[in-house]
Amino acid sequence: MPLDTKIEDRPWLDSSIEPFIKIQNVTKKFGAFTAVDRIDLNVYQGELFSLLGGSGCGKTTLLRMLAGFEEVTSGHIFIDGQDMAGIPPYERPVNMMFQSYALFPHMTVEKNVAYGLKRDGVPKLEIASRVTEILDMVELGQFASRKPHQLSGGQRQRVALARALVKKPKLLLLDEPLGALDKRLREQTQFELMDLQEQLGITFMVVTHDQEEAMTLSTRIAVMDQGDIIQIGTPTEIYEYPESRFTAGFIGNVNMFEGRVTNNSADHVTVQGTDGTEFYIDHGQNVKEGQKVWVAVRPEKLVINKDAVAAGPNQLLGTVDDIGYMGNHSIYRVKLASGRIVQTTAQNIVRPKDAEWAVDWDDKVTLTWEPSATVLLTK
Amino acid sequence: MSKNSKFVTTLMCIGFTFLYIPMVLLVIYSFNDSRFVTVWGGFSTKWYGELLNNQLVIDSAILSLQIAFVTACAAVVLGTMAGIALVRFGKFKGRTLFSGMISAPLVMPEVITGLSLLMLFIALENALGIPERGFWTITIAHITFSMAFVAVIIQARLAGMDESLEEAAMDLGGKPLRVLFDITLPLIAPGMISGWLLAFTMSLDDLVIASFTAGPGANTLPMYIFSKVKTGLRPDINALATLIILTVAIGVFIAGWLMLRQDKQRKVDEQMAAMETTKDEQAA
Amino acid sequence: MSDNAISNESSIQERSTLSWLDDKLQQSWKFLLLLIPYAWLLIFFLAPFILVLKVSMAEPAYARPPYTPLWEWAEDGYLTITLIFENFSYLWEDELYYETYLNSVVIAFNSTIMCLLIGYPIAYGIVRSSTSVRNILLLLIILPFWTSFLLRVYAWMGILGQGGELNDILIFLGILDEPHQFLYTQFAVYVGIVYSYLPFMILPLYASLEKLDMTLNEAAADLGAKPITTFLTVTLPLSIPGIVAGSMLVFIPATGEYVIPDLLGGGNVAMIGRQLFNEFGANKDWPVASAVAIALLILLVVPMMIYQHYQAKETEAA
Numbered sequence A: 001m002p003l004d005t006k007i008e009d010r011p012w013l014d015s016s017i018e019p020f021i022k023i024q025n026v027t028k029k030f031g032a033f034t035a036v037d038r039i040d041l042n043v044y045q046g047e048l049f050s051l052l053g054g055s056g057c058g059k060t061t062l063l064r065m066l067a068g069f070e071e072v073t074s075g076h077i078f079i080d081g082q083d084m085a086g087i088p089p090y091e092r093p094v095n096m097m098f099q100s101y102a103l104f105p106h107m108t109v110e111k112n113v114a115y116g117l118k119r120d121g122v123p124k125l126e127i128a129s130r131v132t133e134i135l136d137m138v139e140l141g142q143f144a145s146r147k148p149h150q151l152s153g154g155q156r157q158r159v160a161l162a163r164a165l166v167k168k169p170k171l172l173l174l175d176e177p178l179g180a181l182d183k184r185l186r187e188q189t190q191f192e193l194m195d196l197q198e199q200l201g202i203t204f205m206v207v208t209h210d211q212e213e214a215m216t217l218s219t220r221i222a223v224m225d226q227g228d229i230i231q232i233g234t235p236t237e238i239y240e241y242p243e244s245r246f247t248a249g250f251i252g253n254v255n256m257f258e259g260r261v262t263n264n265s266a267d268h269v270t271v272q273g274t275d276g277t278e279f280y281i282d283h284g285q286n287v288k289e290g291q292k293v294w295v296a297v298r299p300e301k302l303v304i305n306k307d308a309v310a311a312g313p314n315q316l317l318g319t320v321d322d323i324g325y326m327g328n329h330s331i332y333r334v335k336l337a338s339g340r341i342v343q344t345t346a347q348n349i350v351r352p353k354d355a356e357w358a359v360d361w362d363d364k365v366t367l368t369w370e371p372s373a374t375v376l377l378t379k
Numbered sequence B: 001m002s003k004n005s006k007f008v009t010t011l012m013c014i015g016f017t018f019l020y021i022p023m024v025l026l027v028i029y030s031f032n033d034s035r036f037v038t039v040w041g042g043f044s045t046k047w048y049g050e051l052l053n054n055q056l057v058i059d060s061a062i063l064s065l066q067i068a069f070v071t072a073c074a075a076v077v078l079g080t081m082a083g084i085a086l087v088r089f090g091k092f093k094g095r096t097l098f099s100g101m102i103s104a105p106l107v108m109p110e111v112i113t114g115l116s117l118l119m120l121f122i123a124l125e126n127a128l129g130i131p132e133r134g135f136w137t138i139t140i141a142h143i144t145f146s147m148a149f150v151a152v153i154i155q156a157r158l159a160g161m162d163e164s165l166e167e168a169a170m171d172l173g174g175k176p177l178r179v180l181f182d183i184t185l186p187l188i189a190p191g192m193i194s195g196w197l198l199a200f201t202m203s204l205d206d207l208v209i210a211s212f213t214a215g216p217g218a219n220t221l222p223m224y225i226f227s228k229v230k231t232g233l234r235p236d237i238n239a240l241a242t243l244i245i246l247t248v249a250i251g252v253f254i255a256g257w258l259m260l261r262q263d264k265q266r267k268v269d270e271q272m273a274a275m276e277t278t279k280d281e282q283a284a
Numbered sequence C: 001m002s003d004n005a006i007s008n009e010s011s012i013q014e015r016s017t018l019s020w021l022d023d024k025l026q027q028s029w030k031f032l033l034l035l036i037p038y039a040w041l042l043i044f045f046l047a048p049f050i051l052v053l054k055v056s057m058a059e060p061a062y063a064r065p066p067y068t069p070l071w072e073w074a075e076d077g078y079l080t081i082t083l084i085f086e087n088f089s090y091l092w093e094d095e096l097y098y099e100t101y102l103n104s105v106v107i108a109f110n111s112t113i114m115c116l117l118i119g120y121p122i123a124y125g126i127v128r129s130s131t132s133v134r135n136i137l138l139l140l141i142i143l144p145f146w147t148s149f150l151l152r153v154y155a156w157m158g159i160l161g162q163g164g165e166l167n168d169i170l171i172f173l174g175i176l177d178e179p180h181q182f183l184y185t186q187f188a189v190y191v192g193i194v195y196s197y198l199p200f201m202i203l204p205l206y207a208s209l210e211k212l213d214m215t216l217n218e219a220a221a222d223l224g225a226k227p228i229t230t231f232l233t234v235t236l237p238l239s240i241p242g243i244v245a246g247s248m249l250v251f252i253p254a255t256g257e258y259v260i261p262d263l264l265g266g267g268n269v270a271m272i273g274r275q276l277f278n279e280f281g282a283n284k285d286w287p288v289a290s291a292v293a294i295a296l297l298i299l300l301v302v303p304m305m306i307y308q309h310y311q312a313k314e315t316e317a318a
Helices: A059-066 A110-121 A124-137 A154-165 A181-200 A213-219 A233-241 A245-249 B006-030 B046-053 B055-088 B094-107 B110-128 B135-159 B163-171 B176-205 B208-213 B221-228 B235-283 C001-055 C086-093 C096-128 C131-148 C147-158 C165-170 C186-211 C214-222 C227-238 C240-255 C260-264 C272-281 C287-317
Strands: A021-030 A033-042 A048-052 A074-077 A094-097 A171-175 A203-208 A219-224 A228-233 A253-263 A269-273 A280-281 A292-297 A303-304 A317-324 A329-336 A343-349 A364-368 A375-377 C070-071 C079-081
Touching: A021 A059, A021 C131, A033 A059, A033 A154, A033 A228, A048 A059, A048 A213, A059 A074, A059 A094, A059 A171, A059 A203, A059 C086, A059 C260, A074 A233, A094 A154, A094 C214, A110 A124, A110 A154, A124 A154, A124 A292, A154 A181, A171 C131, A181 A213, A203 A213, A213 A233, A219 A233, A219 A245, A228 A245, A228 B046, A245 A253, A245 A292, A245 A375, A253 A343, A269 A292, A269 B176, A303 A343, A317 A343, B006 B235, B006 C096, B006 C131, B006 C147, B046 B055, B046 B235, B055 B094, B055 B135, B055 B176, B055 B221, B055 C001, B094 B135, B094 C001, B110 B208, B110 C287, B135 B208, B135 C001, B163 B176, B176 B221, B176 C001, B208 B221, B208 C272, B221 B235, B221 C147, B235 C131, B235 C147, C001 C287, C079 C165, C086 C287, C096 C131, C096 C186, C096 C240, C096 C272, C096 C287, C131 C186, C147 C186, C147 C260, C186 C260, C214 C227, C227 C240, C240 C287, C260 C272, C272 C287
Parallel strands: A048 A203, A048 A219, A094 A171, A171 A203
Antiparallel strands: A021 A033, A021 A074, A219 A228, A253 A269, A253 A292, A269 A280, A292 A375, A303 A364, A317 A329, A317 A364, A329 A343, C070 C079
């Protein structure tokens, strides 16, 4: 991998470290339906790991198997070296923050948070001090005697978090932790969650369908589809180095071109698109000449040129069909001669004079990009 | 997914046995040849024949069915009106009294309802000469308590219904009364049907209130049965019970089967729709 | 030309009459919709109660109806009102009434507890069954509702009698040596009430248990609660509305029950509903019967209001 960071921040690269959670060849079937299909996954101590995928991809089932609500049909789950087979949820060193929060409606905030400690037989005085401590940590100290229905959505979310964290679990499972919050609150809470995780050092496993949320929060992400893990990697790896069209398309926007390999060298590959466009990829890849491949280019990697550009590879000619002004940046939809629409974005670095932008509707433009920004996909 | 422990399952089995053993025994002994109900004397259907030749039974059954039919129809109309008023009219003068009068009959002991209505009928009879006690007094009494049950069913259904449906209809130009007939009533129709059936069976089943409000001439089926079984067991009553249980069981199971089929169909439809959605997404 | 104008005018007038009618209807239908059931209940529900209250304070008389009027216009134009509370003090002083009331309440209370103990596991089991099984079980609970209450009580006359199945089983098991008369005892009344009112307990319990969010149970398990602890700390407290509603639906009608004590208790079990019926039917003492009814009503007002309160809360929540 071309990214170099300190190895202690990336335990998955160090083969001498024992994974904290080992999921080995786990399958879960509901009748004839296979929700999770022979999954292998290792998660390391202190990670904030995300399972990302659309609805029905098996991410929640996987989480529920870790919590013990669902039995595995086959395979094994180890948490901190302990095989979880046959261990009921109430004996697992794992706590969960539910998507609906599942706060007990007949108990106060304080009682909700103390519930798990009481079940463990923690002495009363210790319960009181630990509850106070965690409520202060999530800034809910003054709401201790309220009932859940007297709290706002964000406050409920923090009670649910406090209730799960107060037991100091080895692993905290979070099912769509920010799903019920509005956008502004969600952004703020994301960072709070990360701070809290860093502070406590507890391993977090998050289920989410929101790619932005997964990108911001996670040390690593597993992209899931139809019961399978499609790719595991850091947010950067997943975004910049997708291994398949599914991952490239699922995370962020992408312009995808179909073509065939025309030249395959050690240090570069060239591809001719079905519409004749020449693509140049500046690194070697395991492909054969004449093989059908796909080329993916992220919109923000494309540069819009109004003036003529010397002919070469990685160029697309077209007219501006539509402009979406987003304030900080604009989205341009450029129509190629083939009729295809290509999307590109540009930061609005300068303030336009007389509200006239340099690129306007129906302008003839040439789109170019760096050879390094070209992603070659074989599946 | 059944998540019941053996303990709960065992208790459930005992409970259901308790509920159904008496009815099963009633049915078995209706085919008993012996005149003594609890001594088995061989298989026979003679009690059914005797029952069907008994003009008193036939007459009282017809009277009961007539009362139940009129009761059910009137109770649905009045109960639906009351239910709509309670859910959709917001606050109005005398609402507390109204909702109190609607829900009180649900829990009122029958002897009190029966006694008080009789007092009224007699007072009216003395003052106005009407009504003569019989068919109509029983029917009025039955309407009064069963309309409350209908109102509660309608209330529950309306409360669970999205008010914006009615608002949408008004937004599209429907006048309030038009909206009531075009939107509200069709949507609460299932509630009205179950309300009708409930009122019908409750009227058919009532003994105490009918005993109070019936005149000397009128004799409903429960009143006839009661007068017979007070003195002991009667095999022809077992035969009658069997006929009633059979009718109800067949009716309930047909209804249940229809519901189940509808449920399945809806699930299939939902799955199809979900598949369409994925197709749409893929196309996009 | 002028003909045409006239006919035009009349048709306009016709249309405006129609629209006037329509307008009136649009304005008044709400009023009518409320008025009809309201009037019905005032006449046939509220008025009778006032009448009973009135009669309960009158004196019995050999007349038709057999009680004295409460007020009379004296010859000098003064209105005299005679209120007799004797009927009530009679109830209080007569040991028979006092004990009958007490007995009714005790029997109804114990029956309610028994219904709760039998009904709760059933309702709980139904809620936790798979959807298809659940529908069938619910149908089986509702089915007795639609069959004759009277005939289901009658069935127990056979079972509990001296030659009945209960004796057969107990003798077969060697618990009894010779047949015992279970019919016409307090025991028989208990069996009858619990049997008849069990569905009234199960259905509200089912409704409140079914509404419970199953993730709450999962959350409790996740936080370390064993199934029994989860039940006691989460499920049970959250099903209290169902417990209260079910208990009231059993307790209130059971207190005033007439058929069951009459058929299964014979003359041996004194209950107030039966007493009222007899007072009215056999003794023809209307004022005392009315006083009995009012006293019964006073007894049940608190449970009725509890039921109303929970019912109102439920509709609010929905």
